[in-house]
Amino acid sequence: MDYKKPKDVDEALKLLKEANGKGRVIAGGTDLILQLRKGEYKAEILVDITGIDELKKIEEEDDWIRIGAGVTHADVAENSLIQNEAKALSEGCHHVGSPQIRNMATLVGNIISAQPAGDGAIPLIALEAELRVFSEEGARWIYIEEAYRGVGLSAIDPTKEIVTEVRFRKLGDYGHSGFFRMARRKALALPIINGAVVIQLDGSRKGIKKARISLGPVAERPFRPRKAETYLELEGLTPEAIKEACRIASEEANPRESLRGSTLYRKEMVNVQLMRTFDRILGAV
Amino acid sequence: MKRFVRLNINGREYIVSVSPDRLLLDLLREDLGLTGTKRGCGEGECGSCTVIMNGRTVLSCLVPAIKADGTEILTVEGLAEGERLHPLQQAFWEKGAVQCGFCTPGMLLSAKVLLDKNQTPKIEEIKEAISGNLCRCTGYIKIFEAIKLASERINKRKDK
Numbered sequence: 001m002d003y004k005k006p007k008d009v010d011e012a013l014k015l016l017k018e019a020n021g022k023g024r025v026i027a028g029g030t031d032l033i034l035q036l037r038k039g040e041y042k043a044e045i046l047v048d049i050t051g052i053d054e055l056k057k058i059e060e061e062d063d064w065i066r067i068g069a070g071v072t073h074a075d076v077a078e079n080s081l082i083q084n085e086a087k088a089l090s091e092g093c094h095h096v097g098s099p100q101i102r103n104m105a106t107l108v109g110n111i112i113s114a115q116p117a118g119d120g121a122i123p124l125i126a127l128e129a130e131l132r133v134f135s136e137e138g139a140r141w142i143y144i145e146e147a148y149r150g151v152g153l154s155a156i157d158p159t160k161e162i163v164t165e166v167r168f169r170k171l172g173d174y175g176h177s178g179f180f181r182m183a184r185r186k187a188l189a190l191p192i193i194n195g196a197v198v199i200q201l202d203g204s205r206k207g208i209k210k211a212r213i214s215l216g217p218v219a220e221r222p223f224r225p226r227k228a229e230t231y232l233e234l235e236g237l238t239p240e241a242i243k244e245a246c247r248i249a250s251e252e253a254n255p256r257e258s259l260r261g262s263t264l265y266r267k268e269m270v271n272v273q274l275m276r277t278f279d280r281i282l283g284a285v
Numbered sequence: 286m287k288r289f290v291r292l293n294i295n296g297r298e299y300i301v302s303v304s305p306d307r308l309l310l311d312l313l314r315e316d317l318g319l320t321g322t323k324r325g326c327g328e329g330e331c332g333s334c335t336v337i338m339n340g341r342t343v344l345s346c347l348v349p350a351i352k353a354d355g356t357e358i359l360t361v362e363g364l365a366e367g368e369r370l371h372p373l374q375q376a377f378w379e380k381g382a383v384q385c386g387f388c389t390p391g392m393l394l395s396a397k398v399l400l401d402k403n404q405t406p407k408i409e410e411i412k413e414a415i416s417g418n419l420c421r422c423t424g425y426i427k428i429f430e431a432i433k434l435a436s437e438r439i440n441k442r443k444d445k
Binding site (some may be wrong): 001034 | 286288342348349351369412413419
């Protein structure tokens with residue numbers, strides 16, 4: 001197996017093209033190295049994008065916050081812009097794996113590995129993030145939800161495509177967000193359930209202009225309980241409406257029976273955890 | 286197809302010939318005889334393979350050796366200065382925070398990065414700093430106490 005560490009995206013794409021489908025992008029490698037070793041995946045050349053400086057930035061540009069594909073979960077969790085503008089993402093990245101894994105693994109990688117409960121990806125779903133995808137044909141933006149085809153199946157083809165960044169709109173002064181996670185241990189444990197809440201209040205702070213909720217692992221991909229979201233936007237910011245919205249969300253969620261929790265238990269915990277998260281993020285309002 | 290990697294390990298320069306699928310963990314243990322770093326699970330789930338790379342803890346069982354080219358690495362062997370133990374090593378010893386010793390190298394390095402940036406850690410911060418290192422023997426309490434003790438000593442040394 002060969003390994004190359006290009007200095008820019010063009011060179012990386014060229015290397016992938018030359019490999020003719022047998023090459024593969026690597027960033028932190030915390031998922032990929034295991035997959036290669038177990039034979040779940042084969043590659044003849046690894047193209048390491050962590051040497052590309054322009055992919056290591058977290059920046060704001062007008063209304064957008066942009067995070068490069070080389071940015072690690074630790075970078076995101078420590079970043080004050082993200083802490084202020086997108087608390088849910090800061091919290092999510094803070095809970096990935098372990099300190100060592102957070103130092104190695106990238107936020108974009110968490111999306112590419114396409115797990116239904118990726119702690120970095122779940123807040124990005126609620127933030128309605130977009131990905132910049134480069135290929136031989138050029139560059140395009142896709143909504144983050146389009147990146148998922150199924151459990152562990154990304155719509156991005158890492159043998160010929162490179163995601164260079166993820167971006168989302170700033171929430172503004174009336175925006176609030178939070179992330180929750182339930183697991184048997186505080187680190188190195190897959191979640192029983194996790195999720196994020198992103199809301200934008202209207203000017204009066206009594207109505208909800210926009211409500212977005214993401215949940216995992218309650219479906220084959222990160223899940224948005226859209227009926228709950230719509231209900232909240234219509235009913236506004238009352239304790240009764242929030243309670244009902246959380247109930248609706250738990251109805252919509254459809255987790256399978258699993259080692260980490262039964263369907264019944266996880267559905268109920270969706271309700272409980274969403275209530276607590278709303279409580280926490282709206283406490284100040 | 287073997288390649289040369291250049292590494293600075295514990296202050297020394299090394300140039301090693303590696304094949305692309307060689308892991309950093311194996312390079313350290315097998316090629317360089319630095320067996321302080323341990324293979325526990327080999328899957329990035331236990332932390333016993335922890336080393337510090339360019340100032341951050343990483344799991345050497347998940348790092349291809351070739352990906353470590355040009356980096357600065359600190360292993361547990363680099364903590365002591367000759368005969369003089371690092372305050373963390375001294376405190377682990379005094380507090381009985383070492384039983385079988387297998388998790389210890391990883392624990393020491395995770396604790397070191399904490400104390401390098403925070404010499405007055407609260408208990409919650411200590412717990413989080415070592416949350417990526419599993420111990421099957423001690424129940425962690427002595428490890429927390431050792432890190433706390435080391436932090437107090439480092440702090441006192443700083444004030445001098």
